[in-house]
Amino acid sequence: MRRWMVIAVPYIWMLLFFLIPFFIVFKLSLSDLATAMPPYVPAFDTSSLSAWLASIKAGIGQFDFENYAFIFSDDLYLNAYWSSVKIAGLATFFTLLIAYPLAYGMARAPKDWQPTLVMLVILPFWTSFLIRVYAWIGILKKEGLLNLWLMNMGVISEPLTIMNTTTAVYIGIVYSYLPFMVLPLYASLEKINPSLLEAAEDLGCPPWKAFWQVTFPLSIPGVIAGCFLVFIPAVGEFVIPDLLGGSDTLMIGKTLWNEFFSNRDWPVSSAVAVVLLLVLIVPIVIFQWLQQKQREAV
């Protein structure tokens, strides 16, 4: 009896605040703008809430796939999906390139330094995401610190345009998600038995070859976990493309935000959210399956 109560409380909470909301999003994505939300209603005026509610209820009665047809007929949305996946994928690769040497160095550092090094990687993750993205604006903008230094040192004569470009978005993603990549990499590198490398060395294997044939293959679980942890949230990222990207940087999280807050088109933003979820469901399921397998192996 008690057992069921312990299960029921978090279970019902998650059903109510996580699962059911998704069904509401799905339902709304199948209704029309005109019935679901009358135009010219201010988005945050609570007095009109009941009017909205009534119209949403009315809208739910008439399912159609118009919003999906609209998304797939308009290049803007398809391009935004494609470019989000492309930007997130490339950014994940760059994050891996920077994180691997760092995690590798941490795993080989003296044992008594390692807890401190791990804490130093985690600390920025606890610091506000918004603030860390904001910090790059002052560095990257035209009259920012990076251009100031490069021009003072005589490396460049004209300021570089990095701010409000896709390059700035890559920098922002790599910077913000670096801890998510370093920690799983470090966890798998740290576990590697040193005698394996000694054996390789004794058998005359040069260090670089031992790295590619022993260390790297053994670190692959960490590489995979890190890549998923960066890629999945980066696809739907809003803050980074909005603050660092330019008007030509298309990312679906930003499109959804604009559709909702600027165009006030709830049904279309719901349809965008449903399609985004469908894009991400495959990597999310694979990731959970891999994690589950790893937990069971331990």
Add this chain to the structure above:
Amino acid sequence: MKGRFSWFNATSIAFGFAFLYLPILLLVIYSFNDSKLVTVWGGWSTRWYTGLLNNQGLMDAAWVTIRVALISSTIAVVLGTLAAIVLVRMGRFPGRTLFSGMIFAPLVMPEVITGLSLLLLFVAINFDRGFWTVVLAHATFTMCFAAVVIQARLYDFDKSVEEAAMDLGASPVSTFFQVTLPIIAPSVISAWLLAFTLSLDDLVIASFATGPGGTTLPMKIYSQVRLGVTPEINAISTIMIALVTVGVIIASYMTRLSATRAETDKRKADAAMT
């Protein structure tokens, strides 16, 4: 993994940490800049900090944010502890796969989707949006992080102490409060701190879930950042960074303290046995 710690390793660590910390360091330094122009150094000054105190809008938002974070992280830790127990101790039950899916999915779910779906829920059940909807939204997504932190501790937990308590006649509830909870307490505290800082930081989910009376600091900062970089934002950011850093250091100190205490207890017990 051991091995020679080479120059290459030292350099990659140095570059990695420079990349992680330099932007934050620059932001902190320029918050003490006397000049209004963010990139021109005009000497040291604390005038942006005193300016903050007179910015009523920012102060109100900060107060809302702190209250939201305190309430939502407390709810999140209670629910997260229950969820962790369900995941680790309850064995198989119908719907377990769905439950673990619902706990792990929000960790990687894009915030725009979580935010939008919660807003539509609040509209559908006709719940007035404002302070409490932000609290509910934050409690929901941070409880998943709390559950993951606590379940990791429950996995490497010596179950025999619980069994001993039950054998000696303790009820499951008093076993939980007198045996289990004290042992997992450090992870519960770090889960609370994680939930607190996640709530403190969140912009996207709060923007969807909010209404009158629910304007949080990140929303305020975001609307000002869009207009450009100002030393005042650097100052408020520096205060938030300082608070979080102190909190994390205290948390890790407490975890280490409880680890050493457990170690000495164990040694005493071993000594008593022999």
